[in-house]
Amino acid sequence: MELGLKDKVAIVCASSKGMGRACAEALAGEGAHVVLCARHKDALKDASDAVREAGVRAVPVVADMTSEEDRARLVQTAESEFGRVDVLINNAGGPAPGSHTDHTIQDFRNAVELSMISSIDMTARVLPGMRERGFGRVINITSIAVKQPIVGLIMSNTARTGLVGYMKTVATEVAADGVTVNNICPGLILTDRMYDLLGENATIDMKPPEGGGLTAELVGSIPMKRMGKPEEVGALAAFLASDKASFITGVSILIDGGAYKGLH
Numbered sequence: 677m678e679l680g681l682k683d684k685v686a687i688v689c690a691s692s693k694g695m696g697r698a699c700a701e702a703l704a705g706e707g708a709h710v711v712l713c714a715r716h717k718d719a720l721k722d723a724s725d726a727v728r729e730a731g732v733r734a735v736p737v738v739a740d741m742t743s744e745e746d747r748a749r750l751v752q753t754a755e756s757e758f759g760r761v762d763v764l765i766n767n768a769g770g771p772a773p774g775s776h777t778d779h780t781i782q783d784f785r786n787a788v789e790l791s792m793i794s795s796i797d798m799t800a801r802v803l804p805g806m807r808e809r810g811f812g813r814v815i816n817i818t819s820i821a822v823k824q825p826i827v828g829l830i831m832s833n834t835a836r837t838g839l840v841g842y843m844k845t846v847a848t849e850v851a852a853d854g855v856t857v858n859n860i861c862p863g864l865i866l867t868d869r870m871y872d873l874l875g876e877n878a879t880i881d882m883k884p885p886e887g888g889g890l891t892a893e894l895v896g897s898i899p900m901k902r903m904g905k906p907e908e909v910g911a912l913a914a915f916l917a918s919d920k921a922s923f924i925t926g927v928s929i930l931i932d933g934g935a936y937k938g939l940h
Contacts, residue, residue: 680919682707686763687754689741689798692719694867695817695909696767697726702910703917704730708763711754713739713746733757741768741794742786751801760809761802763917766795767817771831784831791835796842799857803850812855813917816843817909820863820932840928847926856925858916863932864894866903899934 681703688700692714700710704727712727712734714720720736727734737753739746754761771787772779779787799814806812818836820826825833840859847857864870895901912931915921930936 677920679706679914679917681763681914681917684708684762684917685711685754685758685760686765686917687711687713687750687761687798687802688765688767689713689750689794690767690769691765692716692723695862695865695906696765697723698906698910699765699767699815699817699913700727700734700910701730702907702914703763703765704728704732704734706914706918707732708917709733709735709758711735711737711750711757711761713737713741713750715740741798742789744797747794747797748801751798755805760805762806762809762811763813763815764798764802765815765817765913765917766798768794770819770829771835773828773832774830775828776830779831784834787831787835788838791832792839792842795839799843799846803846803855806855807850807853810854812850812853813921814843814846814855814857815913815916816840816857816859817913818859818861818928820861820930820936822859822861822928823930824936824938844926851925854922856916856921858921858925859928860909860912860916861928861930861932862904862909863930863935864898864903865906865909865931867906870903897935898932902933904931904933 686703686708690696691700691712709732724734724736737750739750821833822837822840843857
């Protein structure tokens with residue numbers, strides 16, 4: 677399927693590894709030029725080199741998504757290098773785990789800055805140009821938590837759900853201008869962080885091992901009996917960024933192997 681992304685310009689936040697990198701590589705594979713960002717220079721260079729292998733331009737920007745100054749510089753770099761931003765993929769690391777008794781008010785402020793305000797700010801910076809040109813795609817990597825709150829992740833549940841409320845509202849405001857705004861809601865995806873949790877011997881297609889344990893509990897909760905791959909998230913992001921998805925906006929799409937238990 678031709679997605680119509682050739683020579684489009686995308687910013688992918690937190691794209692040195694995991695789902696962010698997978699999104700950057702998927703867009704590059706469809707011919708889009710990518711501005712990548714991350715806090716760590718070496719990992720960012722590796723990701724940028726991988727994106728360039730698709731024959732497109734990759735511009736790395738060392739940036740922390742909690743910094744307003746860094747966010748402004750990221751967008752300015754994209755506009756300076758390419759003259760526009762066609763696709764924005766908002767992505768950031770998740771807040772620390774814990775219950776309502778484990779966090780201070782400042783902890784919640786920090787979580788909201790990371791998982792909500794950073795994406796709101798990035799979106800506000802690119803929307804005027806998208807609306808003026810009559811084309812734009814804003815895609816937010818959130819979590820299954822916005823549909824089904826996760827026990828022990830109260831800060832993530834709070835901040836990410838607030839972001840979805842904002843994005844749903846914005847989607848209705850810019851829909852007539854050729855700009856779509858959608859959310860990707862991953863369940864258990866086997867990123868580096870998940871490998872750290874499960875151990876280096878974890879595999880994508882693992883079945884719940886005999887004898888129980890954390891790995892058995894997590895994988896056993898997924899009807900497909902495996903975790904998702906980052907590149908599966910990337911493929912969904914590329915589709916939502918494409919011309920083929922031009923009538924899809926304001927939705928939160930689960931990619932969780934059937935783990936979500938609700939009807940809506």
